Amino acid sequence: MTEDQVYLEPKKGAAVELVIKRSRFIGHLEIARSTEDARKFIRTISKEYANATHNCWAYRVGVDLLREHYSDAGEPSGTAGKPILGEIARAGLTNTAIVVTRHFGGVKLGVRGLIEAYSLSAKEAIKAAGTVKRIKSRKIKIEVPYDKQSLIYSRFRSMGVEESMWEAHYGERVLLLGHIPLSLVKEAEEMLISYAGQGWVVRWEWVIDR
Structure with missing residues (x-):
């Protein structure tokens, strides 16, 4: 079987928690094989963590036709959703939705700090979920x-x-x-x-x- 006949997706859903400069970041990952699945997951997490400071997200679904979207959800433009999507793409994954929940701890991280925090949260969620090849x-x-x-x-x-x-x-x-x-x-x-x-x-x- 050739590489163009397979693709990568998460092995399972996962959640990880990181504390960065007193802010608590929770990276939630779920397998989503359609935009509807991804949006449903995002709504569920956002509702469950409605009291959080931010619920930033990104998803990448599809096999031959990739569909991607992301949101900074109130964080400065380009500091949250895009870095999350970047980690999904860097891992070569599809059918993946990630929401990173942030509880602000009182210390501002700055643009670079936010990008690194959201990237790391997504990366650790992907690591916890594992990956699997699909035909x-x-x-x-x-x-x-x-x-x-x-x-x-x-x-x-x-x-x-x-x-x-x-x-x-x-x-x-x-x-x-x-x-x-x-x-x-x-x-x-x-x-x-x-x-x-x-x-x-x-x-x-x-x-x-x-």
């Missing part, structure tokens, strides 16, 4: 009759996509959500077109996370 894939949604679910599982299992990698929702039919490695996309499409023609698949489509 690039495309998200797919497949709707099938109940009696064809096992057939779909079996066919994809023969391609290397295990049953545990699927998320199933049961209604009038079975809705399967999964991720197909890029190297298998063409084979999957050919199989699904064939199955749809035989009535074994009601409909299917590739899904783009926003």
Whole structure:
């Protein structure tokens, strides 16, 4: 497998705490595979630490199409959100959201001090979370009759996509959500077109996370 077929994301969520010149910094990191996931995490932390002096944040999500955003949340421009994002990028990560909470301790850090403090908080959160290589894939949604679910599982299992990698929702039919490695996309499409023609698949489509 070549390097262009994999990407890095955090292994798990993490939180670290640092005290720098009497200010308390808490770096919160979470895996976020869409901008919606990232914003939800940011809202949750900001609400939980609503009494903090600042909740500065940055996120970087997506694989082939990266989406990035950051906020200084009241700190001087360029001293918080951008350094946090810089650490995410420096680690080569995607699907990552970080919020750094600051409780002011009475000593001003200055521009350089703030940049270093927010950078270090993000860096330590990334270190605590660890990183893992993921295979690039495309998200797919497949709707099938109940009696064809096992057939779909079996066919994809023969391609290397295990049953545990699927998320199933049961209604009038079975809705399967999964991720197909890029190297298998063409084979999957050919199989699904064939199955749809035989009535074994009601409909299917590739899904783009926003």
